[in-house]
Amino acid sequence: GENVEQHPSTLSVQEGDSAVIKCTYSDSASNYFPWYKQELGKRPQLIIDIRSNVGEKKDQRIAVTLNKTAKHFSLHITETQPEDSAVYFCAATIGTSYGKLTFGQGTILTVHP
Amino acid sequence: DAGVIQSPRHEVTEMGQEVTLRCKPISGHNSLFWYRQTMMRGLELLIYFNNNVPIDDSGMPEDRFSAKMPNASFSTLKIQPSEPRDSAVYFCASSLGGAGSYEQYFGPGTRLTVT
Numbered sequence: 237g238e239n240v241e242q243h244p245s246t247l248s249v250q251e252g253d254s255a256v257i258k259c260t261y262s263d264s265a266s267n268y269f270p271w272y273k274q275e276l277g278k279r280p281q282l283i284i285d286i287r288s289n290v291g292e293k294k295d296q297r298i299a300v301t302l303n304k305t306a307k308h309f310s311l312h313i314t315e316t317q318p319e320d321s322a323v324y325f326c327a328a329t330i331g332t333s334y335g336k337l338t339f340g341q342g343t344i345l346t347v348h349p
Numbered sequence: 350d351a352g353v354i355q356s357p358r359h360e361v362t363e364m365g366q367e368v369t370l371r372c373k374p375i376s377g378h379n380s381l382f383w384y385r386q387t388m389m390r391g392l393e394l395l396i397y398f399n400n401n402v403p404i405d406d407s408g409m410p411e412d413r414f415s416a417k418m419p420n421a422s423f424s425t426l427k428i429q430p431s432e433p434r435d436s437a438v439y440f441c442a443s444s445l446g447g448a449g450s451y452e453q454y455f456g457p458g459t460r461l462t463v464t
Contacts, residue, residue, distance in 0.1 A: 268451045279440060279455040280392070325392060335380060335444050335451030336405060339392040 238263040238330040242340025250348050255316050257343045259326035260308040266328040268335065269302060269309045274323045274342075284311070316347045353456035355441050361462045367429040370459045373422055374443030382453060383416055383426050384440040392440075398424065399446050431463045 239262040249255050261269075270285035286293045286300045286309065293300050297316075302309040313320055323344050327337040354373040362368055374381045382397040396406040398418045406416070413432070418424040428435055438460050442453040 270452070272455075279457050282452060282454065285452065329451060335446070335453065336382075336394065336397060337451075337453065338394070341391050 238266060238328055238338040240326060240328050240338045240340045242326050242343060244343060245341065246344045246346075248346045248348065249316055251316060251318060253316055255313045255320070255345055255347075257311045257324055257326070257345070258308060259310070259328075259340050260306075261328040261338075262307070263328070263330055264304075264307065266307075266330065268329040269300070270327050270337070271298075271300060271311050272325045272327065272339075274325065276322075280325060313345075316345075318347050318349050321345055321347045353441055353443050353454055355439075355456035355459050357459060358457060359460045359462075361464065362431055363464055364432055365430045366463075367427065368431045368435075368461060368463075370426040370439050370441075370461070372424045372426070372441030372456060374424070374441070375454060376422070378443035378445055378454075379421070380444045380446030380453075381418060381424050382442040382444075383424070384442065384455075385437045386440060386458075387437045395426070428461075431461075433463045436461055436463050 242259045267288040271283050272280035273283045274280045284295050284298050284300050286302050297314050299312045323342045325342050326340040330336050356371045380399050383395040384392055386392045395408045396416045401418045416426045438458045440458045441456045444453045
């Protein structure tokens, strides 16, 4: 089955700096890669996603890049703010049409004011 | 839309008791997913349904766990008998389903504590 590895497990940055979280996946048939943000005690919330026919996608301060050859994708957050502090999860489909996701282990991002 | 609804939000029970968690997916969504989240194991997919039919239950930890989806608006996850190691946050998520409609939206979760 699919395996998703996420790094780093923790990331600490100063407000205004950029943050990058990286994930690798194993199933070459995977075609959908979402990123979720989970604040303490809250539900995971979809913040951005990318499909296998696109190499990069941006939404204001966040962007995701995908390298299908290397089977890795990354989340980029620019001009970080304290409210960006949360756990971030990457995920990948297992290549079925139902969207079954395998999640990475999560990255705890802390943005210091 | 109210989003995915789960109940109860918190459940405290004693070992050996039956626990039933409930989920109402977003109206019009055809796929429903049950997850368990713990510090040790992260976010695990337990089972998922498409058009009320269970598609993959390989993540269900053991026979003590069962899930049903009697109609498009309701699903249950039952644990019988419950054990302390079942303590976790259980999330339900739904998506439109079908080719290309993969975005999953999570409910608020049920925090289960088994003493």
